[in-house]
Amino acid sequence: MTQAAALSRALDALQTLDDPDPRWGDVLEGFRQCVGGDSARLLMFGGDGELLLVQREGGDAQADSDYAAHFHAHDFLLPLARGSGAGVWNDSAEALTAAALDRNVFYVDFLCRHRIRQVVAHTAVDGLRTLALSVQRSQPRGGMRAVVESAATRQFTATLARALQERQACAVQAWASLDACFSAYGEALLLVTPSGVVLHLSALAREWLGRHTALVLRGGRLQHPDAHAQDVLLDALRRSTRQRTPVCLALPGMQGAVDRLELVRADDGLSLAGERLALVRLGRRGAGPAAAPELLALAFGLTLAEARVLAALVQGQRAADIAERHKVRITTVRTQIAGLLAKMDCTRQSELVLKACTAI
Structure with a gap:
């Protein structure tokens, strides 16, 4: 497929981000053709570096497995992307010197093992979640600035930014509707990542946490003061995002009460790119x-x-x-x-x- 054809398909696919099944494969192929590479990936991280999503077009499936299981924690491009703002480009060949690359565990044990010698990444969203698109190359090459400033790449990234902003706006509206519905029944609601990072919480949840429940919001994370209860909570969050049936949980509350939660995988309409999130319903505390x-x-x-x-x-x-x-x-x-x-x-x-x- 020519670059022009791939770009056209990608721009068309970016109009489908609000669909139940967005065409991310076409988006990634267009990005790969514009920037130039052997494969392309969509990566999303939570604010604490938690890997929320990996999608790829081309390349090695085993590389994705290894990245998700271990090496994402060593990705030296991630600290450069987080906090730098949307629209930033990073190139592994420019981030570290050749000598530093040869000593870097991510480069030596992961990239080289999967025959990747260069990664060029574009940060599309930078906030509570960081979303980036990247291409992988088996043969390093220079001239990143010319590629970034090309008409095709500028058209792609501008359309991507608008599409993601619209997707975010739809997700916020979906959350507001859900919040209003549950609040009317006196139930608090939170949207949480599998590691406990709170992306949204209702006004009722903000009022209850730490005052009427043992659960608190600390550093942007949902936490329980008891270490064992916290482990149980995190396990329930992870399980709820991997299944379609609700996970019911009861945790020790304040003054002998019981905090009762129901966790379920959030609808994709609340996500930014289909990442798995947990919807946590917190009812009024029950007596012990x-x-x-x-x-x-x-x-x-x-x-x-x-x-x-x-x-x-x-x-x-x-x-x-x-x-x-x-x-x-x-x-x-x-x-x-x-x-x-x-x-x-x-x-x-x-x-x-x-x-x-x-x-x-």
Whole structure:
């Protein structure tokens, strides 16, 4: 296919970004023809360097797998792209000297292994998410400025920028409609990446986080103060973006309450380029299961006395509080807690609470 034909198809395909199945393959082929390379890729990263999306036209599928599994964390072009603003170009041949390239793990262990000697990348979006298009070359060449300033490349990048702005505007409108719908029912809503970076949150979610729930927004990420609960949350986020069925989650809340969440893969209309995101619905906090030790006993095969201790732990009570309330020695309560840890295969009290919250 000639460059003119590929460019024409790419410009036409850029008008389909709002379609359910955008023609990114044609877009990438047009970019490859304009810039010149053996293959082209679309890459998207979250604000913390999390890889959200890889699409390619041509090249080695194994390279994508290796990049996603490990080497994206070592990509020396990413720090140059993030924070530099949309429209910036980067060339691996100019980013590092030849001597530095020969010592660079990304270049030696990844690029060279896949017979790539040069990468030229264009940052199309730079914000909470960074979206870049790149071409890969097996034979390095100079003259990047002439390519970037060519009429064909300028036409492509200008059309790409407009198309992405329109796509972003549609995604924002879709989020606003969804937010209004759920807020009317008193439910908070968040749009989150698989690693917990919050892209959008409703006014209700902003009001609740940290005030009415144990979950907080810290550094732009959804976090739980308990490390084990945080691990469970992140696992649920990842699972929800890989399946079409909702993931229901209960986490220890504030003052003995339970934070109940429902996570589901977000519709592509909320994404920028089809990246997988999680829609998190946070309902009003529920009471802990202190009034139902019988249910805990049935769920975990506990004695009623052990279940009462577990219910009290979920309510946020300490061993001394439980001992005082039930008029027993604190050593007795500690022995019961040790027995609960063994029976429920836990190593910490926070794990006991998390399991109890999930079961009820």
